[in-house]
Amino acid sequence: MTDLTAVLPGFATHQYVRLLPSLEKNLVTTADLLTLDCVEIAKRAQLPLLDVKRLCNAVLEALQSHLGISENEELQQSSLLRKTGKDILNSWNTISTLDDDLDLALGGGIPTGYITEVTGERQVFAVLAVLTNAMC
Amino acid sequence: MLTISSGAGKTQFLLTLLLSAQIPAPRGLSSSTLYISTESALPTTRLSQLLLTHPVLLSANPKPTLDKVISIVTPDLESQDHILRYQVPVAIRRRGIRLIILDSVAANYRAEFERPGAGNGQNSGANMAQRSSELVKLGQLLRDLARDENCAVVVANQVADRFSSQGRSPVLNRTTQSSPLTRRDARTLLDNSMGRSMPSLPEADLGETTAMPFKSTMDPMSLDHQQRWFTGWGDDPYPSHLTIKNMKTPSLGLIWTTQIACRIALIKRPVYGPGVIADEENESGEPVLKNWRRWMKVVFAPHVMPSGPGLEGAVEFDIKGEGLRAVKKKGKSRKTNDDDDAEHALQT
Numbered sequence: 402m403t404d405l406t407a408v409l410p411g412f413a414t415h416q417y418v419r420l421l422p423s424l425e426k427n428l429v430t431t432a433d434l435l436t437l438d439c440v441e442i443a444k445r446a447q448l449p450l451l452d453v454k455r456l457c458n459a460v461l462e463a464l465q466s467h468l469g470i471s472e473n474e475e476l477q478q479s480s481l482l483r484k485t486g487k488d489i490l491n492s493w494n495t496i497s498t499l500d501d502d503l504d505l506a507l508g509g510g511i512p513t514g515y516i517t518e519v520t521g522e523r524q525v526f527a528v529l530a531v532l533t534n535a536m537c
Numbered sequence: 538m539l540t541i542s543s544g545a546g547k548t549q550f551l552l553t554l555l556l557s558a559q560i561p562a563p564r565g566l567s568s569s570t571l572y573i574s575t576e577s578a579l580p581t582t583r584l585s586q587l588l589l590t591h592p593v594l595l596s597a598n599p600k601p602t603l604d605k606v607i608s609i610v611t612p613d614l615e616s617q618d619h620i621l622r623y624q625v626p627v628a629i630r631r632r633g634i635r636l637i638i639l640d641s642v643a644a645n646y647r648a649e650f651e652r653p654g655a656g657n658g659q660n661s662g663a664n665m666a667q668r669s670s671e672l673v674k675l676g677q678l679l680r681d682l683a684r685d686e687n688c689a690v691v692v693a694n695q696v697a698d699r700f701s702s703q704g705r706s707p708v709l710n711r712t713t714q715s716s717p718l719t720r721r722d723a724r725t726l727l728d729n730s731m732g733r734s735m736p737s738l739p740e741a742d743l744g745e746t747t748a749m750p751f752k753s754t755m756d757p758m759s760l761d762h763q764q765r766w767f768t769g770w771g772d773d774p775y776p777s778h779l780t781i782k783n784m785k786t787p788s789l790g791l792i793w794t795t796q797i798a799c800r801i802a803l804i805k806r807p808v809y810g811p812g813v814i815a816d817e818e819n820e821s822g823e824p825v826l827k828n829w830r831r832w833m834k835v836v837f838a839p840h841v842m843p844s845g846p847g848l849e850g851a852v853e854f855d856i857k858g859e860g861l862r863a864v865k866k867k868g869k870s871r872k873t874n875d876d877d878d879a880e881h882a883l884q885t
Contacts, residue, residue, distance in 0.1 A: 407674070496636060496689055497557050497564035498550065499593045502863030503833055506852045507801070508841030511554060513566070513635060513689040515839060516679050516796065518642075520694040520769065520787040521545030521803030 405431050405460070412463050417456050423448055434460050545803035546831050546856050547693050551638050552584050553860050554691060556594055558636040559601035564593065568635035568688075571628065572608040575617065575644040579608040590859035607632065614645040614671075621678055629686050637682065640693040643788035646672070647695075669792045676796025692797070696785035699770065760791065767794055769802030769836040773847035779806075799838040804848065805831045831856070 405412060405421075408431045414421065427446045434442065434457050442457070443450040465471040495510035504510050511517050555570045572579050584603060588594055594601055607628065611617035628634060650668045683690045756762060765771035770785045783806070787794075794800070808828040834844040834851035844850035853864040 492687060494562070494566055494635075494687070494689075496554055496566060498861060499553055499557050499564070499591060500854070500861055500863050502852050502865075503854060503861060506833065506835060506841070506844065506850075508838070510557075510564075511636075511689050511691055512799070512840055513687050514683050515798035516676070516683055516690045516692060517799040517801065517838075518692050518694050518787070518797045519547055519550055519801045519803065520696055521547045522696055522785065522805060523544045523547070 409460065409463050409467065411467070412460070417452075417459070420446075420448055420452055420456055431460065435464070545805045546854065546861060547803055548580065548583070548640070549587075549856050549861055550803065551640055551691065551693060552580070552587055553591075554636060555584065555606050555638065556588060556591075556601045558689070559605050560594070560597040561599075565601075566635040566689075569605040569607060569632045570636040571625065571634045571638065572606060573617075573620070573625070573637065573639045574608060574610050575612070575639075575641055578610055579606065586858060587860055592859070607634065611645070614649045617645050618675075621675070621682075626682065626686075629682070629688060635686075635688040636691070637679075637688055638691045638693070639679075641695055642675075642692040642793070643695045646789060672789060672792050672796060676793070680796070694787045694789065694793075696770075696787050699768075699784040699786040764791075767800070767837060769800060769804070769834055776847075799840075800836040801838075802834045802836050803831060804834055804851065805829045 405414070423446045424442075429442055429446055439450060439454045439457055442448075443453040446453070462471065492514070494513040495504075495508070496513070497504050497510040498507065551572075555572060558565045558568060558570045561567045581603065584606065588601065588603070609620060609624075611620050625637065629637075646668060650664050679690045679692070682688065764786065768786050773780055787800070787802075806829065807826055808830055809826055830853060832848050832851035832853050834848065835841060837843050844852075854861050855864055
């Protein structure tokens with residue numbers, strides 16, 4: 402259960418404080434709460450079935466509303482997964498490399514909203530390169 | 538004028554972004570920028586040189602300043618994790634940061650998980666498993682930051698030499714890193730594809746070279762074979778002798794590759810002698826290292842086409858005092874309209 406705060410940072414745990422230590426001790430993860438049968442979890446952690454069921458449902462609901470795929474419209478916090486093409490276009494921003502040709506190859510530059518990796522060799526010793534070439 | 542490094546231009550690339558993000562749209566985002574360094578502090582002299590010499594930055598209004606570049610050094614994994622998780626989100630909101638640069642992502646992981654003594658025997662497997670889960674967490678953290686705050690996250694990664702079965706050494710001449718299951722499937726696949734060259738590759742139709750593309754890696758299901766399409770090195774269908782010897786692999790492996798949306802490889806090749814590309818088997822006299830040629834290659838990206846195999850689609854650039862500048866193609870290649878031909882001219 403240690404991973405609950407990592408998976409759902411905003412989840413209000415105070416209602417379920419009594420359950421968490423026991424779940425923790427029995428190595429029940431957030432993924433288990435979502436995938437296993439409540440009966441099994443209750444048996445494993447030796448907790449009342451109804452409490453476990455309530456916790457499972459709360460976690461599921463919180464996760465869905467976090468991702469913006471909740472059925473319940475009122476709980477909808479964000480619309481991470483429900484963006485229209487227009488939304489994406491409107492929020493599309495890039496950072497230029499200040500060179501037109503490089504920008505062209507990058508489709509405008511480095512986009513916001515994504516992780517971009519720049520990889521390449523670091524400074525090397527020219528002597529080494531010459532040596533390698535001389536040896537072969 | 539500062540001496541220009543012999544690196545591939547990574548730092549210069551990142552420094553340019555730190556300043557260009559500050560200028561208004563369409564080039565920038567009019568925002569502050571954050572530079573998280575794991576090794577050395579922010580090279581402010583290079584940054585101010587860039588600021589004083591680059592024409593676009595000079596003419597920008599309002600002008601970018603060093604004040605808007607926030608930097609922090611994270612010397613170990615623990616502090617890196619803490620800063621990214623608790624301090625960066627606050628700083629982003631407070632200062633309106635839209636660009637986060639992490640330079641470099643691998644350094645602390647290498648120090649932590651690849652130290653001598655950490656990787657002996659059974660321990661190394663457990664170590665790698667732990668590193669993988671840490672990397673996934675880091676990826677999730679950075680992705681959430683990028684998405685929730687709509688900022689650009691740029692990570693610099695190091696490369697390591699790749700030891701492949703394409704080398705001469707018979708000891709290395711075996712396929713590795715493939716599970717028995719995929720190997721079995723691969724046999725049948727291999728039997729089918731051995732006779733002809735790979736059908737999916739357009740280069741195979743050229744028929745100019747008799748050598749079959751990529752034939753030295755036998756198992757098409759292995760990571761050794763497939764990594765050429767996502768690492769940025771080795772997807773050249775007809776590599777020259779020197780290209781094979783200079784193969785690189787970005788650090789942190791496949792797991793990290795799955796965490797990023799876009800990979801840009803900066804590739805450099807030495808130039809020996811007077812105007813002779815090192816790829817040539819230049820046997821007359823001792824070659825003299827004259828210069829480096831550098832290319833920017835989009836390996837994969839969500840919003841733009843990859844540069845394609847080899848260096849044919851990659852953009853060649855120079856590192857000048859005032860930043861990166863693309864080298865115009867026309868002056869270089871002789872009378873060829875086709876990029877393909879230009880590539881051949883370089884390699885044969």
